Amino acid sequence: MPRNVEAKSVESDADVTFAAIESQTTMNDRRSLIAVRNSVRRAVGEYTYLEIGSHLGGSLQPFVLDPSCKLMWSIDKRPAVMPDARGSRFEYADNSTARMVALLTALDPAIGDRLRWIDSDAADIPASTINPAPKLMFVDGEHTDRAVYSDGEFCRRVMDPAGSVLVFHDAQIVYLGLRQLFLDWEAAGVPFTAYHLPDVLMVVEFGLAIHDDAEIRPLLLNNHVGYLTSLFVNDVYRHVANRFPAKQYWALRKTAKRWLRR
Numbered sequence: 067m068p069r070n071v072e073a074k075s076v077e078s079d080a081d082v083t084f085a086a087i088e089s090q091t092t093m094n095d096r097r098s099l100i101a102v103r104n105s106v107r108r109a110v111g112e113y114t115y116l117e118i119g120s121h122l123g124g125s126l127q128p129f130v131l132d133p134s135c136k137l138m139w140s141i142d143k144r145p146a147v148m149p150d151a152r153g154s155r156f157e158y159a160d161n162s163t164a165r166m167v168a169l170l171t172a173l174d175p176a177i178g179d180r181l182r183w184i185d186s187d188a189a190d191i192p193a194s195t196i197n198p199a200p201k202l203m204f205v206d207g208e209h210t211d212r213a214v215y216s217d218g219e220f221c222r223r224v225m226d227p228a229g230s231v232l233v234f235h236d237a238q239i240v241y242l243g244l245r246q247l248f249l250d251w252e253a254a255g256v257p258f259t260a261y262h263l264p265d266v267l268m269v270v271e272f273g274l275a276i277h278d279d280a281e282i283r284p285l286l287l288n289n290h291v292g293y294l295t296s297l298f299v300n301d302v303y304r305h306v307a308n309r310f311p312a313k314q315y316w317a318l319r320k321t322a323k324r325w326l327r328r
């Protein structure tokens with residue numbers, strides 16, 4: 067099949083899969099999430115999914131629509147206001163579990179049989195609660211480095227030790243938390259493989275290799291997509307650096323340094 071035909075059909079799959087409930091993901095994020103879901107399913111068959119940060123349930127849709135996903139854990143603290151590494155605080159209007167469950171029930175009237183939700187920060191949940199253990203996890207909760215580190219550690223505690231895949235959203239925001247997690251796991255001898263998928267996903271494989279899957283390989287090979295998108299969305303910082311007062315501040319600093327070296 068020609069490449070453009072294949073890409074078009076995957077994109078329309080993402081359109082359909084994410085049509086019912088609003089999700090805070092881009093079209094490329096959705097395509098990548100579907101590819102990860104499909105490759106995990108090809109590798110293991112039936113599986114449990116866990117998500118931190120569900121909001122309206124938008125990113126739960128691909129799993130609600132997949133009969134091989136036998137159980138979904140949705141963890142969401144649902145604070146009125148949340149801190150964010152970009153500086154401002156974020157508010158989500160009418161961010162309730164009742165609203166999410168109603169939307170998911172419209173998608174699958176029997177969703178109650180497969181969905182377990184916990185209104186909490188993941189760090190406050192005993193690992194033994196998460197039974198059965200997930201093979202696929204998605205972290206999209208509080209977007210701070212501290213929270214993503216904590217959520218990543220939680221996922222590693224509760225995941226299926228026989229082999230799991232952990233996906234982080236918005237890696238271009240929480241990159242310092244991810245960097246620290248990876249440094250600490252490397253130092254502790256934790257075996258893992260991590261890579262970026264478009265637009266802004268960081269995928270971590272723990273003993274479950276999906277990177278050679280026919281749906282993942284082309285995304286990985288064309289890694290310019292996620293790399294350039296991430297730089298593009300962070301370009302606001304370069305704009306700030308090249309304007310008053312940051313530009314004048316850097317010039318002053320340079321002059322002061324030269325002066326002090328004399």
Ligand SMILES: C[S@@+](CC[C@H](N)C(=O)[O-])C[C@H]1O[C@@H](n2cnc3c(N)ncnc32)[C@H](O)[C@@H]1O
Nearest residue numbers: 089090119121124125142143144187206207208
């Ligand atoms: C970006 S939204 C999630 C979007 C959703 N994944 C989607 O694609 O539509 C972030 C969610 O994280 C939740 N949240 C904020 N702080 C949290 C925390 N400490 N632990 C768990 N969830 C948190 C918020 O209530 C919000 O629903």
